Amino acid sequence: MNITADLFPPIWYWSFDIAFALLLLLATNFLEWNVLRVDRELQHRFGLSLVILVLIWSMRAGVSTGLGIHFFLVTTLHLVFGWQLAMYAVALAMVGMVWIGKESWQGIGINGFVSGVVPILCTYSLWRIQRKSRLNSPFAFIFLVAFLGAIVSVVASGILMTAIFLGAGVYDLEHIVSQFWIYVPLIALPEAILNGIFITGMIVFRPEWVKLFDQKKYFN
Template sequence: MNLTASTLPFWLNLTLNGFFILTVFLAITHLPWRELKHDASLQHRLGFTILVLVLIWSLRAGVSEGLGIHFFLMTGVHLMFGWSFAILLVALVQCGLIVFGVESVWALGINGISSGVIPILVTFYCWKASERGGVYNPFVFIFGVAFAGAMLAILMSAVFVSVIFLLTGLYDVAQLRYEFWAYLPLIALPEGIINGMLIAAMIVFKPHWVRLFDEKKYYGTK
């Protein structure tokens, strides 16, 4: 989701920006800096991912005043890099959009949370639920975590955005139902398919690139 900061109250933008900055700081403190410094392949994958996300997040459809929708791809990003790298990527992509004039500085928090933090949290808990279930099958990882997790991420982000709109009085329930929620199936299903296909390809050809995919558990390797 993408919200225009100018449609929101100043106090709300300030609060969300502060929360997002704290989240980024927390992620930075948990980054494996030694691995990042010495792994050139990881550096290249991160750089390429930033470019792809800047492009994808720049392509958005405006469905209502102050609100646009776009693909997240954060489920696949989180599964590939882990939560700390994923949060950092969200921050860097948001900064890139600001530099290119696509976003405003005040939109850093609201869009970083709705398009990044919430999808990452949803994916994390989908992955944890899969781990607790103990069913280590690659198809469970693809369909239960990547595919379903990506769709659920869209829905939970939509709930967050809807609450913001209702609390600020920008839209009422009827407007959200017909001007926002009616379009969600058009992006939720493709989001699930794209992330599912991405992770499926990765765990087949480059499983070691998917940080949250344990080859020993899912493939029975030693």
């Protein structure tokens, strides 16, 4: 999902830009820089993920003026790299979108929240819930965190997007429902399937790639 920042007063997109920058600084503080510097394989996987993310985000469908939809794949990023690197992936992907002319600099913060921060928060919350539960099978991780996490991420991002449009007085609720929410089920299920497939494949063939997947817990 993406929003055109030009539709909003400067106070709106600058507020999101500042908030997004602060969250990025927080991620910087918790990022394991020593691991990232020496792990060449991790660097390559992160770089490839960035390229894929920009390609996926660039393939968007405009559903109304200033409003578009696209797949996130942030649930997979979060589970594979952790929330810190996932935040950086979102930020760098947004810069890439600006570079190819798909976004404006002003829109990095607002779209970073809609397409990145909210999915990361949703995935992290479900991961914490599943981790504390007694469901310790790989299937629980795949379906409750990857699959369901992706669906919840799409819905939650849609709610935030709706709140932003209503709060700024850009569109009324009827317009948003008729032009946007009718498409949410069409993107939520494929989003969940894509993330589920990616995480399943990595758990089967490369479980060590999925940072938040505890092999000792799920395979014992």
